[in-house]
Amino acid sequence: MSHVFEALCKSEGHAESVDFLSPEAFFQTIENGSELPSISSEKAEIRPESRLVVWDNPHSLAADRYRLLRINLEKLQGAGKLRSLLLTSASAQDGKTTVALNLAMAFAGDGKHKVLVIEADLRCPTMIRRLGLKPWEGLSDCLTNGLDPISAARRVEPLGFYLLPAGGPVENPTELLQSERLTQLLHVVSGCFDWILIDSPPTSPIADALVLKPRADACLLVVRSGKTPREAVDDAIRQFGPGFVVGIVLNGLEGLDREYSEYYRKYYSQAKAKKSTTATKA
Ligand SMILES: Nc1ncnc2c1ncn2[C@@H]1O[C@H](COP(=O)(O)OP(=O)(O)OP(=O)(O)O)[C@@H](O)[C@H]1O
Numbered sequence: 001m002s003h004v005f006e007a008l009c010k011s012e013g014h015a016e017s018v019d020f021l022s023p024e025a026f027f028q029t030i031e032n033g034s035e036l037p038s039i040s041s042e043k044a045e046i047r048p049e050s051r052l053v054v055w056d057n058p059h060s061l062a063a064d065r066y067r068l069l070r071i072n073l074e075k076l077q078g079a080g081k082l083r084s085l086l087l088t089s090a091s092a093q094d095g096k097t098t099v100a101l102n103l104a105m106a107f108a109g110d111g112k113h114k115v116l117v118i119e120a121d122l123r124c125p126t127m128i129r130r131l132g133l134k135p136w137e138g139l140s141d142c143l144t145n146g147l148d149p150i151s152a153a154r155r156v157e158p159l160g161f162y163l164l165p166a167g168g169p170v171e172n173p174t175e176l177l178q179s180e181r182l183t184q185l186l187h188v189v190s191g192c193f194d195w196i197l198i199d200s201p202p203t204s205p206i207a208d209a210l211v212l213k214p215r216a217d218a219c220l221l222v223v224r225s226g227k228t229p230r231e232a233v234d235d236a237i238r239q240f241g242p243g244f245v246v247g248i249v250l251n252g253l254e255g256l257d258r259e260y261s262e263y264y265r266k267y268y269s270q271a272k273a274k275k276s277t278t279a280t281k282a
């Protein structure tokens with residue numbers, strides 16, 4: 001389960017030059033402007049190990065916390081220029097990918113928002129396997145071969161968000177993530193999506209997450225309850241510098257679900273009783 005601890009505000013600009021299909025050119029291909037028809041879809045195979053609590057258990061406390069996180073981030077978006085969010089953590093296996101996928105569903109859940117998840121962990125990509133998808137070309141292919149990111153993205157059904165997976169293996173992930181081409185790619189996709197969630201490697205021991213800082217508007221730091229050392233969290237925040245980390249998501253906090261389930265059990269039984277009384281009167 002996850003919990004938002006703090007929220008501050010931050011935004012940074014994007015580069016101007018574009019050599020992929022521009023948002024303007026892309027939207028010329030769209031008739032009604034409300035859909036992304038040229039993006040094809042892929043069917044996910046959702047399993048327990050996918051850990052998609054927002055999908056599997058939408059009335060759980062964890063799913064509720066993801067929706068609360070969405071609401072808090074939407075407030076920040078309304079207050080400034082917040083569109084692309086970097087998800088990282090101080091150490092490996094803290095739950096970045098789990099949080100990215102569930103948050104993407106929380107954002108996409110109301111059907112009003114187009115959400116793109118970019119898998120910028122080019123070293124240990126897991127999304128395709130996690131979601132039981134057939135592999136396709138992704139971010140690394142956009143950055144090395146000039147593949148258009150919009151045509152490389154796919155809508156993941158039935159989850160409702162779009163995914164640009166890591167793509168084929170590369171020898172120089174840090175350099176690719178530092179490249180001007182990535183800045184241009186993000187400029188293009190930010191014209192087409194309401195939210196861009198960038199799943200990345202941890203801040204230590206490799207530099208990939210830190211080099212992504214100038215390419216995202218803000219960062220959510222995922223902390224694994226009982227696992228991530230506090231000093232490592234402080235160190236990660238310090239490395240990003242003031243204002244960039246807009247929230248900390250505490251992943252894996254056990255023990256609150258029972259109380260929450262009990263509250264909802266009472267709420268639903270009261271609501272059901274009220275409904276049947278109203279129906280009897282009518
Ligand atoms: N709240 C949780 N409770 C139990 N297991 C979890 C929880 N969150 C994540 N996991 C499991 O922990 C492992 C790591 O999760 P995840 O892949 O989301 O972390 P990550 O930070 O993206 O890892 P990496 O640093 O390798 O990219 C996965 O096997 C996942 O299923």
Ligand SMILES: [Mg+2]
Pocket residue numbers: 096097098121126199200
């Ligand atoms: Mg991951």
